[in-house]
Structures are given as structure tokens and as C-alpha cells.
Amino acid sequence: LMRPLQGCRGREVVVGTVTLCLAAGWALQTPGGVSLVVPQPNINATVAQNILLSVEYSCRGIATIEWKHVASWGTTKIVEWKSGNYVNISTVYRDRVTTFENGSIQLLNVGMRDAGYYFITVTEEYGTNTYGTIIVNVYEIIYEDLHFVAVLFAFLAAVSAILICFMWLCNKSLHLFQKKMTHTLTASTTEEIELKTIEC
Numbered sequence: 001l002m003r004p005l006q007g008c009r010g011r012e013v014v015v016g017t018v019t020l021c022l023a024a025g026w027a028l029q030t031p032g033g034v035s036l037v038v039p040q041p042n043i044n045a046t047v048a049q050n051i052l053l054s055v056e057y058s059c060r061g062i063a064t065i066e067w068k069h070v071a072s073w074g075t076t077k078i079v080e081w082k083s084g085n086y087v088n089i090s091t092v093y094r095d096r097v098t099t100f101e102n103g104s105i106q107l108l109n110v111g112m113r114d115a116g117y118y119f120i121t122v123t124e125e126y127g128t129n130t131y132g133t134i135i136v137n138v139y140e141i142i143y144e145d146l147h148f149v150a151v152l153f154a155f156l157a158a159v160s161a162i163l164i165c166f167m168w169l170c171n172k173s174l175h176l177f178q179k180k181m182t183h184t185l186t187a188s189t190t191e192e193i194e195l196k197t198i199e200c
Contacts, residue, residue, distance in 0.1 A: 034059035034124045036103070038132040045138050050108050053118055053134050057103040061125040065103045071116035078118075079105060112138050 037056045045051045057063060062085075067078040079097055081087040089097050098106040103122060107114060115138040123129040 034063060034122055034128050034130050036120070036122050036130045036132045038120075038134060041132075041134055043134060043136045045110050045114075045136065047111055047138060047140050048109055050106060051110055051136065052106050053104060053120075053136075055103045055120055055132055055134075057122045057130075059122070059124045059128075063103075063125075064123045065099075066121045066123070067105055068119045068121075069114070069116055070119060071113070110136075110138055112140065114138055 035058050039054055039056070043051055043053070053067070057065070063083050064080065065083070066080040069076045069078055076092060077090050078093050079087065079089045079099060081099060083101070087099055089099075093107075096108045098108070100106075103120060115136055118134045118136060120132045120134075121129055122132075
């Protein structure tokens with residue numbers, strides 16, 4: 001009874017060893033492996049600015065790159081393309097997205113709805129894939145500050161105009177006063193000369 005059990009155990013070891021060798025051989029033959037680097041995982045932007053979602057991927061085979069935008073209202077597929085092949089841009093992003101060979105994309109004229117998470121998936125033709133995430137924060141331009149600056153500028157311009165008018169009036173008054181004084185001095189000098197002439 002013991003001998004047949006040892007024989008079965010020996011067959012299982014042989015089958016297991018052959019399977020392991022075949023799997024290792026297949027793994028070595030498959031030119032797999034894909035890597036992805038996200039140098040700037042957090043981007044701050046203002047409304048109407050263009051932003052670059054920068055990544056760098058590398059793989060031995062042909063890769064498929066896919067970008068998605070995830071926000072509180074849902075997930076939107078932005079673009080998908082194969083290296084050196086077709087580019088399929090979503091209709092929502094058609095006029096606003098530029099793709100690059102290294103996997104990066106540029107978003108033009110961002111708005112508040114563009115804030116959120118951007119997920120990139122790089123899938124190699126043999127099925128290996130890797131993921132990356134970029135968080136985008138979009139801020140509105142604060143017009144209250146610009147309004148304050150505009151009001152301050154208008155106030156300073158008005159004060160300057162009033163000062164210029166005041167200086168012009170002072171100058172004009174001084175000029176009239178000097179003219180009147182000159183005329184008075186001339187009149188009194190003429191009277192003195194006439195008096196002297198009469199006395200003589």
C-alpha cells in the first residue's frame with residue numbers, strides 16, 4: 001500500500017516541476033514590463049490657464065495609453081491611443097486636448113469643472129499595465145482684489161486732478177495779484193512823478 005502512494009507523490013513532483021519550468025520559460029520569453037513616472041502629481045491652476053499633465057512611460061512592446069477624469073459628478077474618459085497609432089479623443093475634450101508620445105496630455109483653457117483626479121493607465125500589448133494619478137486644483141481669479149485696486153486708482157487719480165486744479169487756480173490768482181500790484185505801484189509812481197512835477 002505504501003509503494004503506490006510514493007509513486008503518485010513522485011508524479012506530482014515531476015508535473016509540478018515541469019509546470020514551474022514552463023511558466024518560468026514563458027515569463028522569460030514574454031518581453032513584458034511597463035513603467036510610469038509622474039513627476040508632478042499635484043497641479044494648481046487658475047481659470048482659463050493651459051496645463052500639462054506630464055508623465056513618462058517606457059515599455060518594450062506597443063502600449064495603449066488611456067486618460068480619465070474623475071470628479072464628484074462622475075468619471076469621464078478623455079483620450080485613448082496606441083503608441084505610433086490612432087488617437088481617440090472624447091467629444092467633450094476634442095478641441096482642448098493635445099497628446100504627446102511620452103504619454104503626457106495638455107489641457108487648454110481649464111475651468112472649475114476640470115478640477116479633480118486624472119488617472120492614466122498604460123497597458124502593454126502582453127497585458128501588463130501600470131497606473132498613475134495627478135490631482136488638479138483650479139482656482140478662480142479673485143476679482144474683489146482687482147476691484148479694490150481699480151477703486152483705489154480712481155480715487156488717487158481724482159485727488160491728483162483736484163490738486164492740479166487747485167495749483168492752477170493758486171498760480172492764476174498769484175499771477176493776477178502780481179499784475180494788480182504792479183499796476184498799483186505803477187499808478188502810485190506816476191502820481192508821485194506828477195506831484196513832483198507840479199511842485200517844481
